[in-house]
Amino acid sequence: MLQQKVDQEIKAAMLAKSEARLRGLRAIKAAILLAKSEKGNSEGLTEETEVKVLQKLAKQRKESADIYKAQNRDDLYTIEMEELKVIEEFLPQQLSREEITELIKEVIKSTGASSVKDMGKVMGAANKELAGKADGKTISEVVKQLLS
The missing domain is CATH 1.10.1510.10 (Uncharacterised protein YqeY/AIM41, N-terminal domain)
Known part of the structure; x- marks a missing residue:
């Protein structure tokens, strides 16, 4: 490997x-x-x-x-x-910010999140979905931006 x-x-x-x-x-x-x-x-x-x-x-x-x-x-x-x-x-190809935003929008829709209070739920699902394809800091920034 x-x-x-x-x-x-x-x-x-x-x-x-x-x-x-x-x-x-x-x-x-x-x-x-x-x-x-x-x-x-x-x-x-x-x-x-x-x-x-x-x-x-x-x-x-x-x-x-x-x-x-x-x-x-x-x-x-x-x-x-x-x-x-x-x-x-040696890392998998990282996604662009636009691609990350689109995937997180889908995660928000599937989890039914509506406010910043639901950030933990969205972050958990988003981290699973984007594992290895985006860093946690970027994911967090996009989630916070979309839920605000």
């Missing part, structure tokens, strides 16, 4: 002497091994769990990059963005 693909990519990056790519791939491998060693994952990771691990890594890189950018640390910002680019290669 993902681990074998990452291992192959690491070998290719080593041969190509691509330091930035190698850093990103090693971060993915470390996160996968950590997730595998957690309680209940002894048989291996499901595809859904792998996507969650990758999303977490991507989110960490984005947040760090934002902080470094605000502090004018372009050297560290560049490193985070290089790793983020590698991590995003």
